[in-house]
Amino acid sequence: xxxxxxxxxxxxxxxxxxxxxxxxxxxxxxxxxxxxxxxxxxxxxxxxxxxxxxxxxxxxxxxxxxxxxxxxxxxxxxxxxxxxxxxxxxxxxxxxxxxxxxxxxxxxxxxxxxxxxxxxxxxxxxxxxxxxxxxxxxxxxxxxxxxxxxxxxxxxxxxxxxxxxxxxxxxxxxxxxxxxxxxxxxxxxxxxxxxxxxxxxxxxxxxxxxxxxxxxxxxxxxxxxxxxxxxxxxxxxxxxxxxxxxxxxxxxxxxxxxxxxxxxxxxxx
Amino acid sequence: xxxxxxxxxxxxxxxxxxxxxxxxxxxxxxxxxxxxxxxxxxxxxxxxxxxxxxxxxxxxxxxxxxxxxxxxxxxxxxxxxxxxxxxxxxxxxxxxxxxxxxxxxxxxxxxxxxxxxxxxxxxxxxxxxxxxxxxxxxxxxxxxxxxxxxxxxxxxxxxxxxxxxxxxxxxxxxxxxxxxxxxxxxxxxxxxxxxxxxx
Numbered sequence: 353x354x355x356x357x358x359x360x361x362x363x364x365x366x367x368x369x370x371x372x373x374x375x376x377x378x379x380x381x382x383x384x385x386x387x388x389x390x391x392x393x394x395x396x397x398x399x400x401x402x403x404x405x406x407x408x409x410x411x412x413x414x415x416x417x418x419x420x421x422x423x424x425x426x427x428x429x430x431x432x433x434x435x436x437x438x439x440x441x442x443x444x445x446x447x448x449x450x451x452x453x454x455x456x457x458x459x460x461x462x463x464x465x466x467x468x469x470x471x472x473x474x475x476x477x478x479x480x481x482x483x484x485x486x487x488x489x490x491x492x493x494x495x496x497x498x499x500x501x502x503x504x505x506x507x508x509x510x511x512x513x514x515x516x517x518x519x520x521x522x523x524x525x526x527x528x529x530x531x532x533x534x535x536x537x538x539x540x541x542x543x544x545x546x547x548x549x550x551x552x553x554x555x556x557x558x559x560x561x562x563x564x565x566x567x568x569x570x571x572x573x574x575x576x577x578x579x580x581x582x583x584x585x586x587x588x589x590x591x592x593x594x595x596x597x598x599x600x601x602x603x604x605x606x607x608x609x610x611x612x613x614x615x616x617x618x619x620x621x
Numbered sequence: 622x623x624x625x626x627x628x629x630x631x632x633x634x635x636x637x638x639x640x641x642x643x644x645x646x647x648x649x650x651x652x653x654x655x656x657x658x659x660x661x662x663x664x665x666x667x668x669x670x671x672x673x674x675x676x677x678x679x680x681x682x683x684x685x686x687x688x689x690x691x692x693x694x695x696x697x698x699x700x701x702x703x704x705x706x707x708x709x710x711x712x713x714x715x716x717x718x719x720x721x722x723x724x725x726x727x728x729x730x731x732x733x734x735x736x737x738x739x740x741x742x743x744x745x746x747x748x749x750x751x752x753x754x755x756x757x758x759x760x761x762x763x764x765x766x767x768x769x770x771x772x773x774x775x776x777x778x779x780x781x782x783x784x785x786x787x788x789x790x791x792x793x794x795x796x797x798x799x800x801x802x803x804x805x806x807x808x809x810x811x812x813x814x815x816x817x818x819x820x
Binding site: 366402 | 642771
């Protein structure tokens with residue numbers, strides 16, 4: 353009896369001792385290395401990153417995945433933007449506090465300001481058609497505009513003008529893919545996700561003669577027998593006295609002109 | 622409400638950080654990591670014995686947690702008890718590691734002495750360091766459930782109700798596991814000191 357009692361006591365003592373050793377071990381089980389770095393690594397792997405920057409549309413929020421820019425847009429608050437991002441892509445956003453995001457933010461700010469810079473976009477959430485359309489639009493140079501029908505044809509779906517309009521309206525990366533440079537087939541600027549007036553402002557800022565284009569989006573040159581989109585670099589080189597304006601490509605071909613091989617206007621039929 | 626594991630207290634007072642995560646606050650993910658990664662690391666370290674493996678596990682746990690937050694509706698995030706939730710995710714990750722390593726080597730194999738402790742053990746005397754390192758090493762030889770329960774009780778200092786919340790095991794089961802685990806540890810350690818010629 354006495355033996356049992358003392359064995360129990362010594363067991364208890366041993367167990368207390370073990371528990372004490374574990375408690376002693378606990379504070380020593382720290383991560384090695386720079387804790388900031390490991391936090392940063394977890395954020396980089398688990399979340400997409402957010403920053404805001406200036407643009408011709410004012411301050412915009414930019415959400416980037418590991419592969420590139422996924423969403424550019426305006427919002428009343430960063431939370432609002434993050435909620436929209438999550439709804440669209442099923443990923444959460446954290447402030448981009450790492451070196452990689454800082455560098456990207458600088459490049460994107462420059463690209464948004466109109467500098468010619470290649471910025472990779474992550475279009476993984478889009479359909480192949482949407483991607484083709486966005487690729488085509490990405491190639492429209494600053495200072496030039498193209499009609500919806502042209503984008504549709506260039507994207508390989510000539511009858512899909514309307515669908516192009518929808519892709520433009522949902523463009524996840526406006527400005528980087530300059531959907532504001534896509535206008536109606538009659539040369540008027542049309543609508544824009546950020547408002548029709550913003551679109552006019554952006555185009556004027558890029559040197560597009562918005563007023564002149566409305567109703568006469570094509571320019572032909574009698575000396576060459578060629579007609580272009582009015583903002584095609586070839587058309588802009590034409591002397592003012594040699595310009596003939598047309599409201600449609602058909603009217604230009606009817607008058608005996610052939611389409612420019614650089615800007616490739618769409619001729620119906 | 623949605624989780625039978627959540628205690629009533631969690632439902633009464635929502636975690637402000639959970640609300641901010643639900644709301645899309647872009648500062649919240651960093652705070653979640655900063656607030657919990659040390660304890661999760663300690664937990665994973667108790668379960669895995671190898672510091673780099675524990676770091677990988679915690680990294681993956683956060684990755685899974687963030688992916689889940691990207692999928693969960695706002696209402697669900699708001700009512701999450703973040704701490705037990707993260708512990709559960711970490712344990713799932715650790716279980717995967719166990720499963721994979723069991724395929725590679727026998728568990729009965731005695732662990733290599735871990736040199737890495739030296740780097741973080743601070744000014745403790747040599748003898749002390751030995752003792753807690755041995756204890757941790759022995760912890761790795763308990764059954765998985767005992768290891769979980771003992772780690773949560775003594776490394777994380779959770780009460781039995783908390784251990785039950787994190788593991789989903791009944792509180793009495795947790796008590797039994799901790800008690801038996803500690804008993805086994807004490808046997809393992811006294812065997813060890815016998816080998817060395819007693820202490």
